[in-house]
Amino acid sequence: MKDQNCIFCKIANGEIPAATLYEDEDFRVILDLGPASKGHALILPKEHAANLYELPDALAGKAMILAKKIASKLSVALKCDGFNIVQNNGEAAGQTVFHFHIHLIPRYKGDTVNVTWQPGILTEEDKKEILEIFR
Amino acid sequence: MKDQNCIFCKIANGEIPAATLYEDEDFRVILDLGPASKGHALILPKEHAANLYELPDALAGKAMILAKKIASKLSVALKCDGFNIVQNNGEAAGQTVFHFHIHLIPRYKGDTVNVTWQPGILTEEDKKEILEIFR
Numbered sequence: 001m002k003d004q005n006c007i008f009c010k011i012a013n014g015e016i017p018a019a020t021l022y023e024d025e026d027f028r029v030i031l032d033l034g035p036a037s038k039g040h041a042l043i044l045p046k047e048h049a050a051n052l053y054e055l056p057d058a059l060a061g062k063a064m065i066l067a068k069k070i071a072s073k074l075s076v077a078l079k080c081d082g083f084n085i086v087q088n089n090g091e092a093a094g095q096t097v098f099h100f101h102i103h104l105i106p107r108y109k110g111d112t113v114n115v116t117w118q119p120g121i122l123t124e125e126d127k128k129e130i131l132e133i134f135r
Numbered sequence: 136m137k138d139q140n141c142i143f144c145k146i147a148n149g150e151i152p153a154a155t156l157y158e159d160e161d162f163r164v165i166l167d168l169g170p171a172s173k174g175h176a177l178i179l180p181k182e183h184a185a186n187l188y189e190l191p192d193a194l195a196g197k198a199m200i201l202a203k204k205i206a207s208k209l210s211v212a213l214k215c216d217g218f219n220i221v222q223n224n225g226e227a228a229g230q231t232v233f234h235f236h237i238h239l240i241p242r243y244k245g246d247t248v249n250v251t252w253q254p255g256i257l258t259e260e261d262k263k264e265i266l267e268i269f270r
Contacts, residue, residue: 019257019262019265019266020266021265021266021268021269022269031257031261031262031265031266032254032257033256033257034254034255034256034257035254035255035256035257035261036252036253036254036255037252037255038261038265039261039265052202052203052206052207052218052220053203053206053207053210055203057200057203060196060199060200060202060203061195061196061197061199061200062196063199064195064196064198064199065192065195065196067187067195068187068188068190068192068195071187071188071224072187072188073268073269074265074268075188075224077265077268078265078268080227081225081226081227081228082223082224082225082226082227082228082229082230083187083223083224083225083228084221084222084223084224084228084229085187085220085221085222085223085224086219086220086221086222086250087219087220087221088217088218088219088220088250089206089210089217089218089219089220090216090217090218090242091216091217092215092216092217092242092243092244092246093216093217093218093219093240093242093250094217094219094250094251095217105228105252107225107227107228108227109227111227112252112253113252114249114250114251114252115221115223115228115229115249115250115251115252116229116249116250117171117172117240117247117248117249117250118171118247119167119169119170119171120169120170120171120172121168121169121170122154122166122167122168122169122170126166126170126173126174127154127166130154130156130166130173130174130209130212130213131154131156131166133156133208133209133212133213134156134157134208
């Protein structure tokens with residue numbers, strides 16, 4: 001099901017043109033117009049899902065297998081030094097288009113991409129609280 | 136197959152204890168000891184694969200479905216504002232342990248996690264070169 005107001009629905013389904021690296025019945029893989037680095041691509045499901053939580057399991061699984069396939073191919077062809085696979089959910093996580101997508105970001109030594117964090121400390125209190133959620 | 140020198144093999148297979156949120160025959164999900172934020176968890180396959188390229192497709196697919204499941208549960212329980220799913224390949228991409236893993240990072244408004252990049256511009260030259268790889 002498509003969302004008539006979603007730009008990624010339109011791109012994924014070919015209503016708005018994009019530089020397409022790959023397409024199958026479930027997905028379109030395009031080049032990001034504002035790339036973090038050379039080769040930055042996006043995996044878009046054709047079916048609308050705002051985020052990972054809404055994406056059906058079967059598509060979530062296929063999306064990661066596709067991420068492997070495209071990242072492997074780009075990695076060899078572009079001779080990059082690394083690869084980030086990033087999937088953001090919610091504005092607080094940096095999501096700007098609310099249609100599930102996976103960022104495939106080739107990394108090059110000395111590039112300016114910043115996918116990192118200051119490691120904190122796992123406190124006993126947090127550990128206990130979170131383990132309790134899964135009990 | 137396990138790698139005898141790999142700490143994540145030992146953790147995934149229960150030889151080194153860790154705060155385990157979930158376990159099945161293929162994976163263990165643990166709390167990160169140096170969390171980016173409260174609830175930062177790691178999905179570790181029990182089988183050794185250095186990175187996404189080496190991970191069998193079946194496990195790549197299952198890993199993303201598991202990411203959805205755990206992130207959904209943590210998101211509700213911790214009432215976080217967003218979620219980053221991050222998977223790094225290679226030192227240049229920030230990978231520090233060379234056993235495939237997915238970071239599940241709950242995000243909270245005003246936190247200090249930095250999963251972002253300066254958007255560049257997709258040049259016609261790069262576009263042409265990269266499209267050629269997939270022709």
